[in-house]
Amino acid sequence: MTQAVRHDVMRARNLEVVLGAVSRGGPLTRAALAEVTGLTKSTVSKLVGDLVDAGLLAETGPARVGERGRPGVEVVLSGARVASLGLEINVDYLAARVLDLTGGVRFAARRERDNRGSRPKKVLTELQALATEALAETHRVGLEVAGAVLAVSGPVGDGVLFSAPNLGWHDVRPAELLRLPVPVELDNEANLAALGEFWYGGGERDFLYVSGEIGIGAGLVVNGTLFSGATGLAGELGHVVVAPQGPVCRCGGHGCLETFAGQEALLAAGGVPALPDLVTALERGDAAALAACKAAGQALGVALTSAVNLLDLDRIVLGGVFTQLYPWLSGPVAEVLNARLGLLRGAPPVLTASRLGGDAATLGAAGRVVHRVLADPASFVTRAQEA
Amino acid sequence: MTQAVRHDVMRARNLEVVLGAVSRGGPLTRAALAEVTGLTKSTVSKLVGDLVDAGLLAETGPARVGERGRPGVEVVLSGARVASLGLEINVDYLAARVLDLTGGVRFAARRERDNRGSRPKKVLTELQALATEALAETHRVGLEVAGAVLAVSGPVGDGVLFSAPNLGWHDVRPAELLRLPVPVELDNEANLAALGEFWYGGGERDFLYVSGEIGIGAGLVVNGTLFSGATGLAGELGHVVVAPQGPVCRCGGHGCLETFAGQEALLAAGGVPALPDLVTALERGDAAALAACKAAGQALGVALTSAVNLLDLDRIVLGGVFTQLYPWLSGPVAEVLNARLGLLRGAPPVLTASRLGGDAATLGAAGRVVHRVLADPASFVTRAQEA
Known part of the structure; x- marks a missing residue:
């Protein structure tokens, strides 16, 4: 029961298969591409030709002569178009x-x-x-x-x-x-x-990225795919409740994470006007600044405990201003996670600073x-x- | 560029396509199946024959004669094998x-x-x-x-x-x-x-099912698919933190939702030995039982606020013992959700009792x-x- 599949649909699929194979495993010769894709050499040659013409692939110099191989031109993703x-x-x-x-x-x-x-x-x-x-x-x-x-x-x-x-x-x-x-x-x-962290940073396939700014957001990557919820609004970590009777939040609630660990709360508790001042104060061991980071880290630990229980997280990446504050935040965050998740999950999640910082x-x-x-x-x- | 696809792979796919079409839209005649699947009538006939022989499909009586149609035998899912x-x-x-x-x-x-x-x-x-x-x-x-x-x-x-x-x-x-x-x-x-709730209950494609028992768990359905996290452990709603300085929880933490709304906490607060006693007390308007449900409902509202912010929920289904307690829990839960989520999300999520109760x-x-x-x-x- 061989099935005729529409020419353009099959061609689009094969173009994607070839480009994807080069993207993941290039540089590759046309022969190697035929091997990994299961397509015939002549089909691969035609597809590669089209992808080169479109500026998506580029040819490199002849491949090294292996023991049994023969020299062949390899193709790579093109950065030129x-x-x-x-x-x-x-x-x-x-x-x-x-x-x-x-x-x-x-x-x-x-x-x-x-x-x-x-x-x-x-x-x-x-x-x-x-x-x-x-x-x-x-x-x-x-x-x-x-x-x-x-x-x-x-x-x-x-x-x-x-x-x-x-x-x-x-x-x-x-x-x-x-x-x-x-x-x-x-x-x-x-x-x-x-x-950004997934594609160009750590490359882990499962993690929660926490973006600390004035607001606190989060992006969840599960098996290499972004989880964005039913209507795209998932990840509002800043309004996870840390203390139901806590300070009023701009969302109308009380004791949301932002009221403890948002940038404004951090600066107010540290008694400094801006983030660089907070970092300077932390570096010289200022007591108010250290206490501000400890309290924020503990609140972040509580909110992340709830997030780990709901989302099943093995890895948490702290980004935004939390990347800069990581040396002072990470201890209190990890302490809370260990104390609250150790029994249920065996190992608490791995905590790291974003490798990309503000570029993510x-x-x-x-x-x-x-x-x-x-x-x-x-x-x-x-x-x-x-x- | 017509492509030969392996016979058995294509056949498996086509069997699934035909069975799926009947499952979603049956009863259907073979002609109608050819129409909706895009397969030829002879291919459909062969596939339907195999599915009937395997006991997965069954033939019904002749279809009604439509204005332009001709009588034809329809097939449906078989409940007999x-x-x-x-x-x-x-x-x-x-x-x-x-x-x-x-x-x-x-x-x-x-x-x-x-x-x-x-x-x-x-x-x-x-x-x-x-x-x-x-x-x-x-x-x-x-x-x-x-x-x-x-x-x-x-x-x-x-x-x-x-x-x-x-x-x-x-x-x-x-x-x-x-x-x-x-x-x-x-x-x-x-x-x-x-x-169970998705397939045989409300049929909604996006919701959080909350299972209230001695422990409190949750199952998240997003676009008709279960979200189970990186290692399958998502949905531990019972250990979402409601009050970080709250009662000790068996997980080693403090103030988890279970310490406020788990069955044992509910019974202790209501001063009754078992769930049927609690329901009886609630029905006769017992003050301690009502207060117990109100407190549990408020704690559930706080934990669900965190869940809605993280998971982006439009609909929450209360199951397990919460289904029986729904008349007394739903008010306090909804009040907290409205107060905490109204500004950020416009409309708070819809709250319902499970239609399946203990059968889910x-x-x-x-x-x-x-x-x-x-x-x-x-x-x-x-x-x-x-x-």
Whole structure:
């Protein structure tokens, strides 16, 4: 019962199979690709030719002559044609980053500024200038940007940023205010940072990425896939209840994690105006600063205990400002996790600082476009052939 | 570029496609099946024939003559051959249930007993007697049991029940103590009850099922799929922290949800020895019983607030003993959810009582085997052809 499958569907699938094999295991010769994909050599040659023409693959020099092998040209992902743009609006800065298909950083810029309470239009006009600069630089070196993703700190759905407490924004549609020649998608900063950490950081397949800023968000990666819940709003770690009778939170509740470990609570408890001052105070052993970090770490430990029980976490990555504060936070967090999870789970989860720090969100944002191209190269190949 | 796909792989896939189409949309004629699957009529006829021979599909009487149609025999899932066995060890009872492929209940029995502190061997010997009775009755009516799943209240992995606090068990391998002529798998009661609720209850595709017993577990269904975490231990709602300085919990922590809303805490606060006494007291308006339910409901509301923030829940189903207590618990739970989630999420999640009550776990357990047969009918068809 051999089945005729539609030509274009099968071709799209095979293009993805070949590109994926090179992405995971390249450089590979055409012969090796035929071996790993199970496709015939002539099919592989045609597909590789199309992918090279579309600028998704590139040929390298002849392979080394092995004992039994013969020299052959190998193919690798091409970093010379397709690129993607990651953007971020943070309370303290705007950032842009361009990645090529190999994950190479082709542009990265960060503009420090205080976006607190700024009007969306003003911030997005500045972001547009930064993005335009990134696109110009990218075009100058011959790359074509396939798309852009914008990371924002707050719950997102259908292109709407529902609320960004750090910025004082509600129900903003950033993409509609940005005038860029590429499509711009919106996504949550913690989710994108978690993907950035997965693709370009530790490479672990299961972890919770915690983004500590004024708000505290989290992105859960399970078996290499982002868990985003029924409506994309999962990971609101900042409003996990630490103490039901605790301080009033801006969400209307009491004793949410943010009221203990959010940046504003940390700075107030440490008696310092800004994060760099807190780090300086911690480094010189200031008692108030140390106590502030200890209390925040304990609250974070309680909230993460609840998260581990609900989500079954083996690994927790502390990102955002928690990366900088890791030396002072990690002890109290680990103590609480050990005391509360040791009996039930045997080993408490592994706790680490993010390897990417503040770059995680733009890496995840740009990476999202890169991975979309890798998963569906057919449209690129078709476009290249029609051009 | 037409591709030859291996005969047996394609056939297995097509058997699944045809069986799935009938399962979702039957009764269907062969012509209608060809239409919805895109397969040729002769391929469909061959596949349907094999599925009928294997006892997975059955033919019904001729279809009504439509305006333009012609009479045709329709096929439906067959309830006459394949069955599955769901088993449950609860603290208060043992239960067994047999479902046929259509979801029809072919056997159901529950033996009330106090399993608290009983030796695993004793309980499993009794369960084996009940399961043997279920299998005998099933064979008597001509059904063949494809497999069994056993629901237990506690974290499970690789056939090991790590701990069942309700029973006082640790590291038990129940399947090794059961002597049954069918393969027995082990799974967590709250996860299975969530699947039972999904397949045979409300039919919603996204919800958290909360299982209130002596321990409190939860099963999360996202887009019709169970979320079980990196190692299968997700959903330990009972150890979500409600008050970090609260009562000592058997997990070694303090102020976990179970210390406020577990069955033992509820009974102690209500001043009654057992659940039926609590319900009686509530029905006559006893002040201590009402206060106990109010406090438990508020604690449940706090823990569920954390769960909603982390998991993005639109719907929460209260099961286990919480189903019976729903009239008294739901008010306090909803009040806390409204107060804490209204601002962030707009609408708080919908709260309902389980429609299946104590039957959810055995329905989910038996349903797991049914759905496995529906997802991979090829092995059944092959076996029927070899017999």
